[in-house]
Amino acid sequence: MAIKALCSSLWRSPLGPLLLAAQAALSMMIFANVAYVVSVRVENTQRPTGMDLDNIFWIHSEGYGRNYDQRSAVRFDLEYLNSLRGVLAACATDSIPQTFDAQETAVSANPDRKTTRSVLLYQMTENPVETLGLHLVKGRGYLKNAVAPSDASAAVALGPEVVITEALAERLFGSSDAAIGKTLYFTFADSHSAAIVGVVERMQAAPFFLPGTNFVNEIVLLPAVPAGPMALYLVRTKPGLRDQVMTRVVKEFESLQKDRYVDKIKTLADTAAEARASDRASAVVLAILASFVLAVTMFGLFGFAAFSVTSRTGEIGTRRAIGATKSDILKQFLLENWIITTAGVAIGIVVTLAFALQLSLLLELPRLPTIFLVFGMALVWVAGLLAALVPALRAASVPPAVATRVA
């Protein structure tokens, strides 16, 4: 058998082939796992947010001094923003979606609050569904008068109605239909509760909430005027008018009121891009690293094949002289290479799975899907074959006459 003979010839000086097999195994381990992590990262960055990202911008204003009154300031600012030409809707919020600042809290479908679900909570004044451009699938947005009236004693007065995402509705009540009209029980603010009046199809938090957490798209919108002195506003404009409106707001907003300064005016699209920057960068870095690994491994396989062809030129000539065809020689070298990469792949399966296990613990990812293992194997095989092709072709072209020249 050709394979048996080749194996025993490789075994005569096993170090070189073993080194290559080890390299192939490590490369496979890296490819399979990196491909998986990259695919997760890319998926994270591409997950739709459910918001009209391109036509929204936000304002961060901050009151200072004793004369600043959050409620009247917010009312005044919202009136101004809604009066601008090109603005579809505006609301004040306690945190900007797609940033890290969202408030995490636990809610329950039962008044006893024994089983709870972690969610992100946004406290927004009227019209958040319209302002964020969310798609309402059931019910309605909350009413303007749901935003609790001014109450000097409480820092934040919470409204009696909420809008939740479909993911949360399904989790707590089975379906969006079932959720409408039900009561949602909060675990903060001394057992606040509110009626669910609307369900939106989707609202997605920034991707850094992903690893190991469950509140990515389980979100509650609660009517409230956020506590001062920080005031955040979201403004949605008609398509294409965002920059125009923004320019005007930048010019006018700060001087509208005394006792406050404007900290930042920024598009939601930029904010979302920043939230995805680290995922994107990580995907790029990993892809670059994996391609280095591929290059170096292919190089090693190429070098070994070239070395073994050079040092065995005489032997090849002899084999050709006693009747071996060109394709026999080509086959011999490709097969030799194939044996090495296959041994590498065999070891590779074990180390890949072991590494994947560690990785899933470290990065809190689900188990490595088999498809990536197969991908790693295929890549190592193909890369090995390609790397050996040129030296093998050169070996095949050694003329039989060489045999007579050497020794």
Next chain:
Amino acid sequence: MLWHDLRLALLSIRGNPFIAAVVVAVIAIGIGTSMIAITLYYAKAGNPIWWKNDVLYRVMLDSRPAPRGPEPWRHADYPPVTLIYQDAVALYRSDIPAASVMMLAAVGPVSVFGPENRPFKRTARLTTRDFFAMFDVPFLYGQAWSKGDDGDQSQVVVISRYLSERLFGTGNTVGRSLSFSGQRFKVIGVIDRWQPLPRFYDVGRSFNPSDDLFIPFRWAESLPDLQFPGFCPRTQTSVTLFKQLAPEECPFINFWVELSSKQQYLAYREFIDNYAREQQRTGRFERPLNNRLPDVSTWLEMNDVVGSESKFQVILALVFLGICILNTLGLLLAKFMIGAPLAGLRRSLGATRGDVMRQHLVEVILLGVTGGAFGIGLAALGLRLVRKYFFWQANRPGDNPAFASVAQSLSHMDGRMLLVSVGLSLLAGLLAGLYPAWRIGRMAPATFLKIQ
């Protein structure tokens, strides 16, 4: 002798420049990649005050109410990271530690007096005077406030160099006045650039811009507009005003101690445990004794400051370096085998095994060091790219300038990193070259001469 070996090595490299170039390239890529990963890792996770790691301790008391159900926290066994005001004040009175520091951070409007100056937002740290000595904060002008200023509400402030230049321009600005959150303060000190990364002395993310003002802790109660992040576990509410936080059972104060000896550490441990037992007796602390006194690196670990993502990248880069070493090993083996007849000739002319081995080792080290040098260049280039593309926010005007300096220090390789990389490349060269050199030295000269 060494010169002779070096000359032989150079001759051998010149004899087969292709393989030599490849060996250098592979080592360079391996070293460069690992350097980038390790530098990023250290910038994010390194202990920024490692020289005081054995004397600085964070104080954590388990003041949480007894569990009322499943706890959603990532580390349910950790006590709260901050202290309740009442406890912080009690612990601060202890004279066991060489120094104790209480602190809070808050954002507020800063301005200089004048009709045209609109205020802007900066982060202030309300702290006690030992902060500066404890964390080795470098002063550019002036100094920290006195012990007396901690007690009286002196209107003094230490500011960052950035703020000093932004408000007053360059030069010594000690003695100037500024307004923070509606209160007038006199500058008594300006600190030089100080960007500990991560900002270990506080909780939370490591990329927050640094503090620009430092004012005596007592001001926390008399600047009514300041807000502090506080969460009261008993009522499950977020509270932000000092007035509401201080009298309640809401942990919100960062507390550090400096314990300069083992005895001091043990005595202080004893002290806080006794304090907690006392509180258990009065019913304030409802959980079993679970106080922690982590040093800085343990504290960083508890905060998960080290992103698992960058750990992953370091592991990958090191595996990659391993692949490069295996590769180089194979290449060197091949290279030495090609040159074996020459080595055989040397042996038969009287060179010992040791001579031949040394000659090859010198060649290996030469290749390794060259590869390492290129690797460092590659890493510097790569880090520049990382800075450009990872921290693109830093290059945009209008965003926080502190962020730019974070990016700066991320993409900067210091002496320590250079040392590590030189060491790593030597190690890589030796690992990859030791066996081939040994093998060639062990071979009987006759084996090579036969081929001739």
